[in-house]
Amino acid sequence: MEKTLAEKILSDKSDTEVYAGDIIIVPLDLVFVQDSTGPLTLRQFNESNLNTIHNPERSILFIDHSVPSPARELSNDHMFLRGFAKEKGVVLSDIGEGICHQIVAESFASPGNVIVGADSHTVTGGALGAFATGMGSTDVAIALALGKTWLRVPETIKVVVNGRLAKGVYAKDLILHLIGQIGADGATYKALEFSGETVGMMAMSERLTIANMVVEAGAKVGLFPADSVTQSYLESQGRGKQYIALQPDADATYESTIEINAAQLEPTVSKPHTVDNIALVKELKGTHVAQVFIGTCTNGRLDDLRIAADILKGRRRHPRTRLIVAPASKKVLLAALAEGYIKTLVESGASIVPPGCAACLGVHQGVLGDGEACVSTANRNFKGRMGNPAAFIYLASPATAAATAICGEISAPREFL
Amino acid sequence: MLKGKAFKFGDNISTDHIVPGRLLHLRSNLAELAKHVFEDIDPKFTERVASGDFVVAGKNFGLGSSREHAPLVIKMSGVSAVLVKSVARIFFRNAINVGLPVLICDTDMIDNGDKLEVNLEAGKISDLTNKAQLSFSKMPEIMLRILDEGGLIPYIKKYKDFTVNPGSD
Numbered sequence A: 001m002e003k004t005l006a007e008k009i010l011s012d013k014s015d016t017e018v019y020a021g022d023i024i025i026v027p028l029d030l031v032f033v034q035d036s037t038g039p040l041t042l043r044q045f046n047e048s049n050l051n052t053i054h055n056p057e058r059s060i061l062f063i064d065h066s067v068p069s070p071a072r073e074l075s076n077d078h079m080f081l082r083g084f085a086k087e088k089g090v091v092l093s094d095i096g097e098g099i100c101h102q103i104v105a106e107s108f109a110s111p112g113n114v115i116v117g118a119d120s121h122t123v124t125g126g127a128l129g130a131f132a133t134g135m136g137s138t139d140v141a142i143a144l145a146l147g148k149t150w151l152r153v154p155e156t157i158k159v160v161v162n163g164r165l166a167k168g169v170y171a172k173d174l175i176l177h178l179i180g181q182i183g184a185d186g187a188t189y190k191a192l193e194f195s196g197e198t199v200g201m202m203a204m205s206e207r208l209t210i211a212n213m214v215v216e217a218g219a220k221v222g223l224f225p226a227d228s229v230t231q232s233y234l235e236s237q238g239r240g241k242q243y244i245a246l247q248p249d250a251d252a253t254y255e256s257t258i259e260i261n262a263a264q265l266e267p268t269v270s271k272p273h274t275v276d277n278i279a280l281v282k283e284l285k286g287t288h289v290a291q292v293f294i295g296t297c298t299n300g301r302l303d304d305l306r307i308a309a310d311i312l313k314g315r316r317r318h319p320r321t322r323l324i325v326a327p328a329s330k331k332v333l334l335a336a337l338a339e340g341y342i343k344t345l346v347e348s349g350a351s352i353v354p355p356g357c358a359a360c361l362g363v364h365q366g367v368l369g370d371g372e373a374c375v376s377t378a379n380r381n382f383k384g385r386m387g388n389p390a391a392f393i394y395l396a397s398p399a400t401a402a403a404t405a406i407c408g409e410i411s412a413p414r415e416f417l
Numbered sequence B: 001m002l003k004g005k006a007f008k009f010g011d012n013i014s015t016d017h018i019v020p021g022r023l024l025h026l027r028s029n030l031a032e033l034a035k036h037v038f039e040d041i042d043p044k045f046t047e048r049v050a051s052g053d054f055v056v057a058g059k060n061f062g063l064g065s066s067r068e069h070a071p072l073v074i075k076m077s078g079v080s081a082v083l084v085k086s087v088a089r090i091f092f093r094n095a096i097n098v099g100l101p102v103l104i105c106d107t108d109m110i111d112n113g114d115k116l117e118v119n120l121e122a123g124k125i126s127d128l129t130n131k132a133q134l135s136f137s138k139m140p141e142i143m144l145r146i147l148d149e150g151g152l153i154p155y156i157k158k159y160k161d162f163t164v165n166p167g168s169d
Ligand code: SF4
Pocket: A065, A099, A100, A101, A119, A121, A296, A297, A298, A356, A357, A360, A361, A378, A379
């Protein structure tokens, strides 16, 4: 029987013919935690009495969420993670290296992999054709110990995207539009599988943005085929050998199909306080913005910083609008320095903060004040997300964010391109 | 038989509503973190909740971050089960893994403060306040077995591995 991408990957890994609805036990290619879910994971691991890590070289502890540590309690958590890494010989990615999902994309995920991480945005790896999904601390603790997990093979919703994105419209606008269309639970327990001519032309950075946000529609995984774009990306990261081509079968069974005409999309934002609460940028004219945040595992990559720098070059942020930029990884920061993007951003009035999650989760580096509005390139705008339940978060593309920083109110990028 | 009163919330209650990210520094101090459960949407929740009570909500409960602290602090507050129209995937697994039952049912029938009785084995919920009878859908076998052992850690301690045969959905 013909298979979807999810069914193909999971059949191959579990060595059985599996289809949507089957419950399987599957070996894992990569297991990771980060510093907000990691301490509980490791305590649960210790509690399980299983003692040994199944595959230390493919088990990673990332310290990326609260870096450098803003509080004593978190510093102690970080010490716990470092001590565990040393004792068990697992990989440690310490402060300054960057966000787990970015590093997994750069250095670990490859087509056909099955990956679990103790972070909901583990789905980012789907951009590379990896079945990557987030789980909680206890599931990941057992995954570290056993090197496998149980999964229900998901039904798949096929998303076919055709047409060329207009100037000033990006992958971020596309995924916000899709989530707005299907809702925050529109793909719960399901796989989303992307195809169509637009997807074939999309750069890896754009695929990563889309895959990253599928969990905001409840999806278990968001899969892209592995094609020439995947191959060049892996080669650019020195991992060309890990490439295998991966396409769904032509007659696979899909639960439903959604078609999107990319040419009709416009700059889009999510309004407070849910991701599916979308509007067009032009409908929000006049919304004052106190802070713009460009970064995160959604849009903190080199292409994103380039887009922002191109818009901000020779211009300055609006005096009432703060601008915070966080490169997603050390690699991104170094490349952005080499390309001159960081200089441009600093000259335009940006505060550059170290590679990591930064203001995204509300513990430091850009906590909002009461009643303030923020345009963020992140993936979530829940009440309280950026540290203050009395603040308002709008999600947008890096281009819309940069244009907003210049104008001081929510603005489309077009006139600056 | 579980017994208690209902604390009713709406749709799309995220893990940030349950335990806000800004309290990250308390995550290794669960007893302290538990004092803040639902704080941003019901500041009096921890004062009023009693052992055995139920959290009742609409669709897509527990969406967002994978933080397992969310079901953990709900359980620590004394809540005996979560009753929702639908639940986000990661929260569902996490709740079962920490031994907190999540029951999928039509929660429109239940009002805030209603007295409820839940029979997990029979799959039945009685609303003693408005005399409604509800049933909830069955979870996959593997989840039932994990819940039966009180969570994934006790399950693994006992079996050392996942022992459920594939295909027993
Ligand atoms: S950048 Fe934000 S969404 Fe991404 S992993 Fe960090 S906290 Fe999570």
